[in-house]
Amino acid sequence: MKKIGFIPLRKGSKGISNKNKRKMVGRPLFTWVLGEAVFSDLDEVYVYTDDQDIIDFIKKEYHWTPKVKALLRSEESAGDKVSTEFAMLEFCESINYGFDVFCLLQATSPFTKREDINSCLNKLNSNYDSVLTVVNTHRFLWNEDGTPINYNPLDRPRRQDFEGLLVENGAVYTTTKPALKKNKNRLGDNIAIVKMADESLMEIDTESDWVAVESLLIERQKRAKESQKITHVVLDVDGVFTDGTITYTKDGEHTKSFDMRDGMGLEILRQFNVEVMIMTSEDSQLVTKRMQKLKIENVFLGVKDKYTLLNNIILKEGITLSNVAYVGDDVNDLTNICSVGWSLAPNNATDVVKQHADIVLSKNSGAGAIREACQFIMNYNKRF
Known part of the structure; x- marks a missing residue:
């Protein structure tokens, strides 16, 4: 039928x-x-x-x-x-x-x-x-x-x-x-x-x-949030990995700045069996190159409806939203921020995201926010 x-x-x-x-x-x-x-x-x-x-x-x-x-x-x-x-x-x-x-x-x-x-x-x-x-x-x-x-x-x-x-x-x-x-x-x-x-x-x-x-x-x-072990962390890119600014050259190409300490934090987090995923509305070759360098395989570019895609991911992974930590900074992250087990926002995130995030980090994006988020997740998971 x-x-x-x-x-x-x-x-x-x-x-x-x-x-x-x-x-x-x-x-x-x-x-x-x-x-x-x-x-x-x-x-x-x-x-x-x-x-x-x-x-x-x-x-x-x-x-x-x-x-x-x-x-x-x-x-x-x-x-x-x-x-x-x-x-x-x-x-x-x-x-x-x-x-x-x-x-x-x-x-x-x-x-x-x-x-x-x-x-x-x-x-x-x-x-x-x-x-x-x-x-x-x-x-x-x-x-x-x-x-x-x-x-x-x-x-x-x-x-x-x-x-x-x-x-x-x-x-x-x-x-x-x-x-x-x-x-x-x-x-x-x-x-x-x-x-x-x-x-x-x-x-x-x-x-x-x-x-x-x-x-x-x-x-x-x-x-609907519940306290469960964090098995997956999903991160936005611009305004999370970077400070949200873009530098253009005279030829129209642009550059982004990434904090090396954030990359080390994610590497340590994966050693504790936490899956790292990237979900961004931008479709950037620079992002692709950086994530390849960090050996992050699950990279989703050009995503506008992040919540529906996240629901598809958790079904495939056999987990729930409560097993997910999400790091975002702007309004297109807001539904995920309100829905996952733990949501975290850089200190320089937009006001509406900081208002609804579970944790507002002390560090700014592109300046150690991800490293701080990784440390929180590792400390939180110790109770499980």
Whole structure:
């Protein structure tokens, strides 16, 4: 049974400019749900968009997985007043309904986890032809004429005694191909529900919404941290190995300065069986040469969605995020900083990274920060 995910994206956004591509906790908003879809039980995940920049981004960023595909949608299906169903059906016809289960995923629902997607897929059976996600809200609702909708105000229940209401949060919808072809809708005739966390009900329509959702995501990532032995350390390059500056020659070539003591620290760390990995958004031959000199084999260059790649690495390595230490300095490191077992930032890192890192090192980048981080990891691992 072939199960596909479908993420529709439009280039325009009325409330927040470039909302889908804007960085939420350091990564484009749409990658929060795309990354979870990659690691779910879906067989393929399609991003359907009129934005060529997003298509190019996906082809470059997710080359390591055959599951993710990006398709250009028509101008007609990307209009402000066009329904999501119109885009769904246009897409389905373009691939000749080549699937058994269709899963619509909302790009502006960053709280969606792979477990939510899998729960929806698993509920499809002979009794249900579609599933949607909801939130159990305990709000008291009223009509405009001043009459209550869901409780008796003269006998106001306590929250713990109040069943509340189930509210559609718009995050995940799954349906079978027969139901989709029959109803031409995301939902069929026999619908099951999957409950998601309360915060997933939040919409992202204003700048205030954005700030609130970002703060909640950061706290969610931090709450999942656990104290485990560090088996892998992942490092950014510019602003971690180097002081973040680049020197250009008259011919346009540039140089970077590396601290030799950092290299020795990493060599000592590997003697204690800690795997060293490099993950940088830059694609630099200078970095390649330096890492070859340091005999570091796992070097990932040109990475923009560092969190999804890190999740792929830990699955292959058979470890968890709690086994990882991460050293980063800027906003594109932020999700990893908030998620790994131990995160460390050089003393001259950006304020937002230092605010959320577990350890702010006393040394600056390119001036012994990595050596100090290596010493912390070795001392920390002694307890195991």
